[in-house]
Amino acid sequence: MKKLLEVFLGVLTAIGGFVDIGELVANTEAGARYGLALIWPVLLGLVVVLLYAEMAGRIATLSERPVFDLVRERLGERAALINLIGSVAVNFLTMTAEIAGVALSIQLATDVSYFLWIPLVAFGVWMIIWKVKFSILENVFGILGLTLFAFAVAVWQMHPDWHSLFSQATHPTVPHGEGHPTYLYWAIAVFGGTIMPYELFFFSSGAVEERWTRKDLFINRANVYLGFPLGAAAAISIMTAAALVLKPANIQVNHLDQAALPVGLALGKVGLAVVLVGFFAATFGASLETALSNGYVISQFFGWSWGKLVSPREAPLFHAVMLVTIILAAGLGLSTIDPIKITEYSIVFSAVALPLTYVPVLIIANDPNYMGDKTNSRMTNALGMISLVVVVVAATAAIPLMIATKAGA
Amino acid sequence: MAGCAGSARTATDYRLKARNSAKAALSAVETSTLAARLVRERRAFSTYVSVVLDSAERDVTAVESTFSSIQPPGKSSDQLRSALGNVLNDAADTISSMRIASRRDARHDLLAAADKLPKLQSDLQHYSDLPA
Numbered sequence: 152m153k154k155l156l157e158v159f160l161g162v163l164t165a166i167g168g169f170v171d172i173g174e175l176v177a178n179t180e181a182g183a184r185y186g187l188a189l190i191w192p193v194l195l196g197l198v199v200v201l202l203y204a205e206m207a208g209r210i211a212t213l214s215e216r217p218v219f220d221l222v223r224e225r226l227g228e229r230a231a232l233i234n235l236i237g238s239v240a241v242n243f244l245t246m247t248a249e250i251a252g253v254a255l256s257i258q259l260a261t262d263v264s265y266f267l268w269i270p271l272v273a274f275g276v277w278m279i280i281w282k283v284k285f286s287i288l289e290n291v292f293g294i295l296g297l298t299l300f301a302f303a304v305a306v307w308q309m310h311p312d313w314h315s316l317f318s319q320a321t322h323p324t325v326p327h328g329e330g331h332p333t334y335l336y337w338a339i340a341v342f343g344g345t346i347m348p349y350e351l352f353f354f355s356s357g358a359v360e361e362r363w364t365r366k367d368l369f370i371n372r373a374n375v376y377l378g379f380p381l382g383a384a385a386a387i388s389i390m391t392a393a394a395l396v397l398k399p400a401n402i403q404v405n406h407l408d409q410a411a412l413p414v415g416l417a418l419g420k421v422g423l424a425v426v427l428v429g430f431f432a433a434t435f436g437a438s439l440e441t442a443l444s445n446g447y448v449i450s451q452f453f454g455w456s457w458g459k460l461v462s463p464r465e466a467p468l469f470h471a472v473m474l475v476t477i478i479l480a481a482g483l484g485l486s487t488i489d490p491i492k493i494t495e496y497s498i499v500f501s502a503v504a505l506p507l508t509y510v511p512v513l514i515i516a517n518d519p520n521y522m523g524d525k526t527n528s529r530m531t532n533a534l535g536m537i538s539l540v541v542v543v544v545a546a547t548a549a550i551p552l553m554i555a556t557k558a559g560a
Numbered sequence: 561m562a563g564c565a566g567s568a569r570t571a572t573d574y575r576l577k578a579r580n581s582a583k584a585a586l587s588a589v590e591t592s593t594l595a596a597r598l599v600r601e602r603r604a605f606s607t608y609v610s611v612v613l614d615s616a617e618r619d620v621t622a623v624e625s626t627f628s629s630i631q632p633p634g635k636s637s638d639q640l641r642s643a644l645g646n647v648l649n650d651a652a653d654t655i656s657s658m659r660i661a662s663r664r665d666a667r668h669d670l671l672a673a674a675d676k677l678p679k680l681q682s683d684l685q686h687y688s689d690l691p692a
Contacts, residue, residue: 262607262614262663400590401583401688406615408608412594419603427608 158373162381165374169382170299170389171437172252172407173245173344173498175430176491178386179410181341182393183402185334187316188323190387192338196345197383199538201375202531203509206516207351208371211358214521218355219451221521222511234507235452239445241504242349244497246441247480250276251490252434255407260427266485273481276438277474285360285459292436299429303388305417309395316391336552336559339545340495343502345386349437349444351508356447360460368525392417405491442480446473495558502549505542513539568630574637575690578644581627582687585651588620589680592655596674599667606665613659620655624648647683654680 181189207218214221219238223231254268279288325334358371392413393404402409407430415423443459450457450469457469484490513535516527527535553559568574595612598604627648632641654676661670 259608259611260605262610396594400594401586402590402594403584403587405587405619406612408612408615409591411608412591412598412612415598415604415608416594416601419601420605423604423608 158370162373162378165293165378166297166381166385169379170296170385170429170433171245171347172248172434172494173347173501174386175252175389175407175410175433176404176494177337177341177344177498178390179393179397180404180495181337182390183397183404183409184329185323185326185337186394186398187319187391188325188334189338189341190320190390191323192342193345193383193386193390195541196342197380198534199509199542200346200350201379202535202538203346203512204351204354204379205372205375206512206527206531206535207355208358208363208375209368209525210512210515210521211355212363212365212368212371213523213525215359215362217352217359217447217451218508218512218515219352219448221515223452225515225518225521226511231452234511235448237504237507238348238352238448241347241497241500242352242441242445242448243476243480244493244500245347245349246438246445246476247483248490248494248497249434249438249441250477250480251484251493252407253431253438254484255490256427256430256434259408259411259430260424265490269481269484272435272438273477273484276435276442277477280439280442280459280473281463281470285357288439288459289357289436292432292439295428295432296436297385297429298425299385299433300388301414301418301422301426301429302385302392305414305422306388306391306395308417309392309413311391311395316394319394330556332552333556333559335548336499336556339502339549339552340498340559342545343500343505343549344498345383346505347498347501348504348508349441351512352444352448353440356443356451356457360458405489407491442473442477445476446470492558499549499553499558502542502545504546506539506546509539509542568633568637570633571637574630574633575640577630578627578640579688579690581623581648582644582684582690584623585620585648586681586684586688588616588623588655589651589677589684591616591619592658592674593677593681595662596658596671596677599662599670599674606662609670610659610662613655613662617652617655617659620648620652624652644687647680647687650676651680651684 178193210221211217222234250269250272251265253272254265257268258265325331363371389410393410396413396416397404397409404410411423411426414426446469447457449472455468456466458466461469463470515521517532519526568577592613595609599609628645632638654673657673658670661673
């Protein structure tokens with residue numbers, strides 16, 4: 152019974168934790184601009200993240216070491232350093248976007264400028280990492296993130312033409328007046344928003360922190376195979392709500408507040424309040440995860456003592472890295488750079504950095520020295536290779552498309 | 561933002577920038593229309609509506625400022641500059657009035673200001689459909 156509850160809680164957390172500022176912004180913008188013609192990158196991203204998150208969890212469980220630790224050992228110092236620089240840069244940009252996202256969510260409820268909230272949010276992130284138990288931290292924000300299903304309820308309440316929605320999703324077309332390069336740029340943004348690298352680092356390091364054993368491989372699979380698809384369903388409902396309300400009105404999405412408009416119109420004040428809680432939980436949870444991910448990867452690369460469960464006295468550099476990156480991210484958030492632009496860049500650069508994470512995961516998952524008898528099956532390898540090709544194509548095309556389309560303008 | 565624009569060398573180029581500015585302003589006006597609907601149907605808190613209107617106001621003000629800074633390439637473009645400039649100015653004023661009313665929790669004033677939005681939508685739609 153206890154095990155079942157653990158699985159259930161893990162799945163709920165995985166669902167709620169799936170959506171972050173990247174999905175909120177990219178899926179709203181994509182829905183408002185292309186309707187449901189960009190659902191396929193969400194589904195493609197889901198397949199890729201299912202495969203690689205399961206591998207990362209399995210690697211961490213069997214080797215009792217997190218992915219980044221093994222990357223250095225398996226690929227050598229130089230390759231790992233390149234990986235570290237790319238991953239930390241993207242993580243940092245993502246953390247800035249998440250912290251700004253929390254501040255923007257509070258602004259929506261208080262009408263007090265998000266600039267004033269950023270220092271408090273940064274302090275809150277640091278305090279929670281410092282004081283709150285790992286399991287509470289993970290479960291509370293993950294479960295509160297479930298409130299984002301208010302988007303699904305709002306879509307249902309709007310009584311849409313399901314046949315038309317299905318047709319848009321299954322026969323994607325580029326709207327008249329929109330260029331194909333811009334469409335592809337947004338496809339990469341939606342794809343990148345679905346599979347940000349920090350999720351893998353957090354997932355695998357969390358498995359080590361929670362001391363998963365072979366018996367917990369079942370929990371790993373349940374979290375990934377049940378939680379992530381349901382999380383993707385929440386992301387798709389955000390896109391659908393935007394497609395139904397914002398697209399017909401020709402609204403260009405420049406602000407987080409516009410994302411909540413469909414829910415307010417469909418469900419009123421209660422729905423709006425619920426979805427604002429969802430914005431807060433999704434972005435706060437991801438702020439914690441990105442801050443921890445930075446601490447994890449840097450400490451694991453340099454071989455420092457690390458862990459949320461390890462006291463600051465025993466892991467001073469791990470905690471110092473988190474503190475410094477939180478302060479720097481808050482500083483960038485306080486600049487006049489538009490937080491939505493930071494989010495857009497973070498998800499596109501995530502796509503660029505993905506091969507740095509995914510290639511070593513695939514290599515290690517096939518190494519019997521680490522995996523014993525639990526190396527990848529042929530099917531997993533075949534799907535993993537196809538996914539890797541997709542990831543590399545997206546990573547290669549992202550920057551040229553960003554330049555050619557002026558970042559999807 | 562789609563309304564951002566540099567210099568315009570020809571009348572066609574200027575018309576294109578005018579069209580993009582109109583589209584960006586139309587987006588802000590449509591967003592404000594949805595915000596007004598939330599208020600009319602009592603479906604949102606005033607804090608949320610204020611933030612939505614504040615964002616829309618910043619967008620339309622930025623579009624207005626950018627468009628007005630573009631040098632029209634010839635006299636034929638002056639009329640377009642003046643006409644669209646007036647519409648953008650009206651849009652900024654209207655959304656600003658709505659935002660002020662929202663912050664004062666003056667529902668009737670907000671809805672009265674919002675009455676001007678359909679005309680602005682129609683005008684901006686006209687400029688959004690300008691031929692290239």
